[in-house]
Amino acid sequence: MPKLLAISSGGGHWEQLMLIRPAFSDFDVLYATTLDGLPEKYGLENHTLVPDCNRNDVKAMIKSFFKILWLMRKQKPDVVVTTGAAPGLMALAVGRVFGAHVIWIDSVANSEKISLSGKIASKFVQLHLTQWEHLASGSTKYIGGVL
C-alpha cells in the first residue's frame, strides 16, 4: 500500500485536514500536526508531532525542518498532503526533494487571495488547490472545499 504523509498545523488547518481525510482511504497514512492531543481526539493511531513554526521565528523553523527531514527519511511517503501552514509548506518542499508527489490545499480561510505559503508552494507542487472557485487560475485548481 502506498504511503501518505498528511500534515498540518493545529487549529483550523487540522480540522480541514480531518474533513478531507476520507480521500486517503487507499493509503497507509501517517498524520503529523503541531498540537498534542489532536490526533488522539480523532482516534488516529499512526501519528506524530512536529514543532510549530512561522516565518518570523528562524529557530523554530530550523527545529521543524529537522523533525520533518527525519520523518521523511524514516517514512519515505509516496504522497505528502498539507492544508498549511508553515510546517506543511516545509514538508512539501522536503517531500519533493525526496521524490514524493506533493499536494498543497490552501486553507478555506483564504477566500480573497491565496496565502503567502500557498503562493510559494505553487512554484513546485504537483497539485495546487484552492477551496474557492473564484481563486482558481492557471495551475491553481478548484475541486471543492470543506465549507
Next chain:
Amino acid sequence: MIFLTIGTQLPFDRLVQSVDAIVGDIDESILAQIGETPYVPQNMKAQESLLPREFDEAVGECRLLVSHAGIGSVLTAQRLAKPIIIFPRQASFGEHRNDHQLATCKKLEGRPGIYVARTADDLRQLITRQVLKGPNTGVDVAELEIVTNLREHLSLTFGSTF
C-alpha cells in the same frame, strides 16, 4: 452554557471584553478560553487554553459558541451541530496579520447556524436572543466533492501501484 473561544494563536481582548460586559447582564453560565493575555475578565470564569479534547467537550456542552472568525471554531461548531457567533479579528487593531477573518465573515454570513457580529452591539443582540438555530444536520450525508475528486486524483496518479 455559552462557550467563548479566541483560538489557539493570538489574544483577542476586544472580543473577550465585549463578552465580559454582556455576561454581567445575563443569567447564563459561561466558559471563556481567552489565550495569553493580562486582561482579567470581571464577570466570567476564564482559562488561557484548553486541551483538544476539553475544547470539543466544551463545544458539545454549550448552547452557543462565541468565537473569533477562525475556521477551526466554525468547523467544530458544524461538526457538533452548534450555533456559532463569529466576531472577526482586524489587522488595523493588531489582532491578526491580515484581514482574512473579515473575508471569512463576508463569505459565511447567512449560512445556517452561523451568525456574524461585527460590533459589540451585534454581539449583545445575538447573545441575548433566546433562540439561535444550529446548522442543519443529518441532511447532507453525501461525501464532500473535494474528497471524491482528491481520491480520484490520487488513484489516477498511483493507479499502477493499487
